[in-house]
Amino acid sequence: MASDQSFVDYVAEQVGLGERLTHKRMFGEYALYLDGKVVGFVCDNSLFVKPTPAATALAPQLPLRPPYPGAKDYPVADELLDEPPVLQRLLHQTAEALPPPKPKKPKAPPKPRASRT
Known part of the structure; x- marks a missing residue:
């Protein structure tokens, strides 16, 4: 079952991180x-948070449970949607525990086409 955009909007509103939290x-x-790092x-x-020491501690x-078939278990943070300060702290500390995103390779310019005459 696919998630609803309205639920994603609700999660973003509850977390209260503004434009720092994207999807x-x-x-x-x-x-x-969060700040370019996948945190969940x-x-x-349902809201799944990446498993990190922050999730275990906080x-x-x-x-x-796994967020999708074949995935490892992730903490399900639905109950924290009613506790925005705790959820916000959890997402901040999860982001801090993760490595920075790898820079994307620039796209190669298109190859010139051979003209047909």
Whole structure:
């Protein structure tokens, strides 16, 4: 079941990080980015946070399950949507625990076409 854009908007509103928290649609679900780092996913209208020591330390009570078939278990942070300061701290510390995103390679210029005369 694909997630609804309205749920993603609700998550962003609850977290309260403004333009620092962005999302990208992927295969009917969404990746959440904080300052360019993937910190979680919205899958089946649930909020999954990347498993890091921050998640274990700040929210050890969160249930674990895979966000999509074949994935490892991620903490499910739905219950923290009612506690924005805790969720915000969790996402900040998750981002801090992750390496910076790899720079994207520049696109190669298109190859010239051979003219047909």
